[in-house]
Structures are given as structure tokens and as C-alpha cells.
Amino acid sequence: MDRRTVITGMGVLAPGGTGTKDFLELLASGRTATRRISFFDPSPFRSQVAAECDFDPAVAGLTHREARRMDRATQLAVVAARQAVAEAGIEPDELDPHRVAVSVGTAVGATTSLEREYLVLSDSGRDWLVDPGYASPHLFDYFVPSAIASEVAWVIDAEGPAAIVSSGCTSGLDSVGYAHQLIREGTADVVLTGATDAPISPIAVACFDAIKATTPRNDDAEHASRPFDLTRNGFVLGEGAAMLVLEEYEHARRRGAHIIAEINGYATRCNAYHMTGLKPDGREMAEAITAALAEAGMDGDAVDYINAHGSGTKQNDRHETAAFKRALGDHAYQTPVSSIKSMIGHSLGAIGSIEIVACALAIENGLVPPTANLRERDPECDLDYVPIHARDQRVDTVLSVGSGFGGFQSAMLLSRLGNGD
Template identity: 60%
Template sequence: MSAERPRRAVVTGVGVIAPGGVGREEFWQRITGGKPAIRTITAFDPARFRSRIAAECDFDPAELGLSPREIRRNDRFTQFALASAAEAVEDSGIDWGSTDRDRTGVCLGSAVGASITLEEEYVVASDHGREWEVDPSHAMPFLHQALVPSSAATELAVRFGARGPAAVVSTGCTSGIDAIGHALRLIEDGEADVMIAGASDAPITPITVACFDAIRATSPLNESPELASRPFDAERKGFVLGEGCAVLVVEELEHARARGARVYCEITGYAARANGFHMTGLRPDGFELGEAVKDVMAQARLNPEDLGYISAHGSGTQQNDRHETAAYTRALGDAARQIPISSIKSVIGHSLGAIGSIEMAACALAIDRGVVPPTANLTTPDPECYLDYTPLTARETSVPHALSVGSGFGGFQSAMVFSKNVAGEAA
């Protein structure tokens, strides 16, 4: 890494679609209030499954400005992205009439893409699986939109007239962090001045629920859905599936300054590692995640005691929460015990690829508003999860720098740091 970073990237807009509230402000009130938005699945009859609960979004695409054509041709995850991006762009205050669209790009992350449309169309074309050779004439006319992952980024580019770099990032549950990280690198490298970046997933389908049931990764606490997601708690039983999206407007600092933009924070570091260990398993020592944290802290030029908040992956599985605790201890030393940490998955569930971007939105808001959201349902801490996981109640405190981490099936480990404007500089 060079001694100077001539091009810096800042966040100037935030848009969120999440369980329990549509839009940035409802999302913030939900996570800081520590009130879980988890219920028995309503999208389909879940009676035959081991885990029958999820964090669903109450989402009306028409009410949020999507056209009938956009709704017809796009899967729910792309609809989430269109609505979130519209909120983020409006929040940024960018004047599209004077913005160079050739210098504006899109990067969208997703773990499972158009899984709802693909499953529904397979059910129709195969007559509920009775026909091995399916008749394509029974499928919807926009099935290619679901089959081609890049269509989601294309939809955002078309909506906003972005003619710069466009990409889809799919790295499992780290997709959200990695998509914003890719946007950061494009701005640092001079390929774009503005990036519409984030991640979206709508995975609450029978096939997804069945897959996680098969490996017993999701919580079976069906009788008390609001208590089912319990990261770092001794009584945790697995994660709760969720859905949602967050999109950020990521902008080159001087570009933001020139137009007098309001800045939430600067992206001061991004790092990723793979554990090369197991498709779903994690090494208990947290080595690879710890290495990603060390790397991102060095990029941001921070000491551990500089951190005001860590947004944990905090899925609520036995191995993840202990692995994560070990990683923070390895990377941050004794200072790890003094940093407020929390998992917002306790409130909005685990939306797979989308959750990393949603957690980055939470970091931007925590920095902006000086509040650390709590970990809901953390009533009996696991002795092996011995750090300050901010149980039950939000905490008002200065957050000069926030670290967020992600851990995904396949061995992906990612970390990102958001910071208040360096040395109090105004954008």
C-alpha cells in the first residue's frame, strides 16, 4: 500500500429495505430499539419444515415507485435493489443533470439472486416436479432476467443512467461488504467518481429453507419467533433466515466536496480472505477473519482502541460466534474487550448476501448519530463469547470508526472500516 491515498471514497447516501420497516429511518428505529422483526413465514406454508420462521419484509414495490414493467420483469431481490437505490440516490442529493454518467457505476452483491422466480417458474414448467423434461413455453417471458445474475446491476444502471463500470459480486454471505469494497477500489483506481453499491437477497423460498434445514443451520425455536435469533447467547440454536437490501452512494471525496454533499463517513479500509478449510465449517482460532481485520485496520491506520463500534457477523450459530470472538481477540488484543460489539441479525435475521451491506448501512448511521445498536435476546452470554456484545439496549457513544465483518459459506472472510471525516475535515 502506498504512503498516500490520492483518491478517497465517502458515503453520501443510504437506502435500506429491511424486515420490520421500509426505508432508512424505520430500519434505524428498529435496530436501535432492539425489537426483532421475526415471525412465522407467511410467503408460503412452512409446516413441513424444521425451521418455520424468518424475518420478512413488508414490501410494496408499487408504493415505492417501481413501474408495472419493473415489477413484472424483476425478481423480488431486484425490486428491493431498485427501491433501496432510489432512496440512497435521493438521500445523496446528487443532481443527475450535472453528473457525468460515464463516471457513474453500479456494483450489486447477491448470494442467491432470483431464487424466488427460478423456483416458482420451475414448479410451473415441471408441473410441481412431475415432468423431468420441462416445456419452456410454460415459463414466464422474462425468465432470462432471473437466470442472468448481471440483470440486477443492469436494472440499476438503466434506472439511473449509469454508464460507468457495472458488476455483480456473489461471494455468499460476504457479498454485501465485497460489493462495496469493489466500488471503493474502482473509485481509488480512477475508474469512477460515483458508485451505486450494495447488496440484495430475497431467499425466503421452500428450497432455501429446505437446504438450511438439511444442515440444521437455522433456528428451530418456532414457538417464539421473536426470541429465536440469539447471537452470542448460550442458548442460541442457529440463525434465522431474512431478506432485504441496502444500497449506498459511494463517491470520490473531492467530487462530493465540489457539490457540497453531506458525508456520512469515509471508507478507510477493505480486506478479504478465504480460509481454504471447509465449505461450511470454520477454524475455531479465527485466524483468517483475524487476518482480514488486521489488514483493514492497517489500511485505515488505526489502533484497536480507536474503534468505537464493531458490527459483528453474529449469525447465532455455535461455531460462528466463538470463531468470531477468537478472531477479534487475535487481531485486536486486549483492546477487543473495551469495544462495543453487536449483531443486528438478532433483530432483522440473516439475509445472506444482502446482510453485509445492511450492516454497513448500520455502521454509517451509527457513526452519524453516535448510537450503537444492541444485540437483542442476549440474556445468557456464552462464556466463550466473552467480549462486550452490547446486550439488549442501545448505547449512546461517539463512534469515530466502525468495523464490520462478514463470514460466508465457502470460507469467505471480509472486513471493512468506515470512519468519520478524517481530522474533522468537512466535505
């Protein structure tokens, strides 16, 4: 018997929106959450804007001990996981713990805490030989990203497979894709999955400055992220987390769970070409889309909305425009496309999972989120990129894609339950 994967709970901490209700309001309004960096003095840097979460660990329900031992990325993941489990209505003691798995994506792990600890140990970089007596007792947890998966596993008492997926900016799609595969193959009945990243730190900002990937539009932070716009000049760094409860369909049905959406297909490819460069024909992304459609048993014409990677760099936006045309043919011209990074920035490994939540909300609420700040179209990006305002439209099937440094290209299909049955 074919095993199907459904979403029964979601949690999200995104810039401008904590929880699915606030996040939906942000998407519907087209409001941007990008601003001048406040976590540190950004004046020495080329790009000084970011999309920060207004997050207080204590207000979010973390104890002082939890907040002290966890890096900010872990804190975001745990809070989002608790939201997702609560929305799913799952009681961990009612589950077989060996049939519950965890899959968490992250691109840069505990960057914030590692940089902070380096500054303490080295006396702000003065000393080459450091005194380990000044090290945090939790430094090991910062070094090993698997600590994030452990913390998330404790939220739901999972004793099945627990994994960290780190594939750059597709981590958030790939972690949920791996979770989907665990359910399909029969390894797990419930998977708590998603992704988290908190990279707004001097070291990360400096790295993206060096390759000129982020926007220098510092005088207009609110409108700095402009995917598909002719005047775009780089992405805006962000942070956040999203976690989802995935269940095998019959498992969810037996307990009377509310099913938000179904995951129908997933695929990933690598271009084996360049660490940051993309071929203009979009072939690898197109192949991932085609493979995801094949797994779902769907034609491209079934896609009602495309959640684009849409980072706001010229090569990415042109690359995926070509990929959509290559994979969907003429239907690509009839399908609305948007990038929510225009509102919440690019949170690296976390963004793929945050976008999956956005896709599920689009299905549930009949809403196509807009691409904020898209005012001057690039003739090379000639599809129906939804500008400025959200579009009320029934959405049965969504294609979400991601593109990451290293050549990673991933695609996932989500549908309204029963669509295509």
C-alpha cells in the same frame, strides 16, 4: 494524490424498517422483526421462522411492468437504489456517465422467481420434460444475476463498470469493498453499490434445514435469533436490500454533498479449509481485519464499535470472538460488539450492505445497536456484546465484519469524516 471514499446517500429495505429513518428506529429500539414464515406454508420444514420485509412493489413506486419483469431481489435493490440516489441529492444528467459505476452483491440471485418458474414449467415437479411455452418471457433475467446490476445502473444512468459480486454471505461487504477500490484507483468518481437477496423460499429453507444451520425455535419466532447467547441454536433467514452512493471525497465536496461517513479500509480473505466449517482460532478473519486496518492507516485501538457477523451459530460466534481478540488484542475487551441479525435475521448476501448502513447510522447518531435476545451469556463469548438495549455512545470508527460459506472472511472500516486526519 490519495483518493478517499465517502458515503453521501443510503437506501435500505430491511425487515421491520423501510428507509433509513425507520431502520434507525428499529436499531435504537432493539425491536425484532422475526416471525413465522408467511410467504408459504412452512409446516413441513424444520425451521419455520424468518425475517420478512413488508414490501409492496406498487407502494414502493414500481410500475406494474417493472414489478412483473423483476425478481423480488431486484425490486428491493432498485427501490433501495432510488432512495440512496435521492438522499445523495444527485441528478444523473449532471454526472459524467462514464465515471459512474455500479457494484451489487447477491448470494442467491433470483431464487424466488426461479423456483416459481420451475413449479409452473414442471407442473409442480410432476413432469421431467417441461413445456417451454409456459415460461415467463423474463426467465433469462432470472437466470443471470447481472440483470440486477443492469436494473440498478438504469437508476443512475451509469455507463462505467457494472458488476455483480457473489461471494456468499460476505457479498454485501465485498460489493461495497469493490466499489471503494474503483474510487481509490481512479476508475470511477461515483459508485452506486450495495446488495440484495430475497431467499425466503421453500428451496432455500430446505437447503439450510438439511445442514441444520437455521434455528428450529419455531414456538418463539420473536426471540429465535440469539447471537452470542448460550441458548442459540442457529440463524434466522432474512431478506432485504441496502444501496449506498459512494463518491470520491473531492467530487462530493465540490458539489456540497452531505457526507455521512468515510470508508477507510477494506480487506477479504478465504480460509481454503471447508465449505461450511470454521477454524476456532479465527485467523483468516483476524487477517482481514488487520489488512483493513493497515489500508486505513489505523491501529486497532481506533475502533469504537464492532458490527459482528453474529449469525447465531455456535461455531461462528466463537470463531469471530477469537478473531477480534487476535486482531485487536486487549482493546477487543474494551470495544462494544453487537449483531443486528438478532433483529432482522440473516439476509445472506444482502446483510453485509445492510450492516454498513447500520454502521453509518451508528456514527451519525452516536448509537451502538443492541444484540436483541442476548440474555444468557456464553462464557466462550466473553467480550462486551451489547445486550437487549441500544447504547448511547459517540462512535468515530466502526469495524464491520462478515463470514460466508466457502471460507470467505471480510472486514471494513468506516469513520466519521475527519477522524484521524
